[in-house]
Structures are given as structure tokens and as C-alpha cells.
Amino acid sequence: MEDVIRRSFAESIRAKEQFLAEHEANLLRVGRLLADTIHQGHKILLFGNGGSAADAQHIAAEFTNRFMVERRPLAALALTTDTSALTAIGNDYSFDEIFSKQIEALGQAGDVAIAISTSGGSKNVLRAIDACGKIGLFVVGLTGGDGGAMADQVDFLLNVSATREVSRIQECHILASHVLCDLVDRHLFPGAYDQGGHA
DSSP: OOOHHHHHHHHHHHHHHHHHHHHHHHHHHHHHHHHHHHTTTEEEEEEEHHHHHHHHHHHHHHHHSSSSHHHHOOOOTTTTTOHHHHHHHHHTGGGGTHHHHHHHOOOOOOOOEEESSSSSHHHHHHHHEEEEEEHOEEEEEETTTTTTGGTTTOSSEEEEOOOOOHHHHHHHHHHHHHHHHHHHHHHHHHGGGGTTSOO
16 A cells, blocks of 8 residues: 555656646746736636636635735636536536636636646536637636647646646646745735745
């Protein structure tokens, strides 16, 4: 059993190290984009399925409550939490439209969508990305493996290319998302950090 534990940690570390090597510059760009979006009075919309839905809710809460420093709430909304909207859209139209219809209702040009799909192929996520393009939202895509169909449809791709294993991809996604929360706070609230750069 010890080899199972060690292999899981080793694979997670390897995936994170490769992700950092490939996407450090993109993380900096996305952190600045999200900060500018909030500063300009726009919002962040997040969505995904299953574990990615949980990640969307987790990160939205980090923005609307706080991350590591005391600061005002930031405008972020997970499109995975309104069960009435999700079930009404799924029942009356299609599960593939549960996010796109919410984007059409709530999204505005200048907002940012964070689309999460470990495969890059979730139909409802792809439809929402298409809706974002029609309205004028910037789209950040979190995915894994070869990026799937999402890879060519987003403005900023944060892809865990080292693995197709869902759990390892999700572990990278939540770390990357926490880094983005930290970068946003440092851009918008530099006074909340001490001179050493720590909360």
C-alpha cells in the first residue's frame, strides 16, 4: 500500500512541476486579467461538472469571502449552485445548455468566465464558451491531457498536459486557482500584504 501512496504523491508533484514550467507566464497574465476585470466593475463566472463544479464553487467563495488577507468581497459567481435554474434548463431544454443559458442571462461584455473541464470536452462547458464569445466575455480554460476541444476555443488555456488522470488534473487546477486568487489580491490590495510579501 505504501507504493500507492508514494506513486500518487509523485505523480501529483510531477504534474504540478510540468504545469508550472508550461504556464507560469499565463498564470501571471490571467491574474492581471482577473484583477483588471474586478477593478473595472466586472465579474468572474465559473462553471464545470462534478469535481470541477466543486472547484468552481470553491474558487468563487475565495473571491466573494476572502482568500488570505482582509479585503472587500470580489464579484464572482459559480453557475453550478442554483438547483432551480440547473434543473429547469436541463428539464425544459438540455443538460448541455445549463451553463450557456446562465451565461446569456448573467454575462456581460468585459466579464471573465473560468471554464473547467478535465477532458476539455464537456458539451455544456463548450456551449457556455461559445455563448461567452457571442457576448464578449474573456474565457480562461482549465483542462488536462491534450486540452480537448476547449484548447482552441478559450482566450487563456491552463492545461495540465502531464496526465489524463482526473484526480491529478483536479489537484493542479485547485493549486492554479489558489495562485490566481493570491495574484488578484496582490494586484488589488497590495497594502494588505507586509513588506516581505506574505499575508
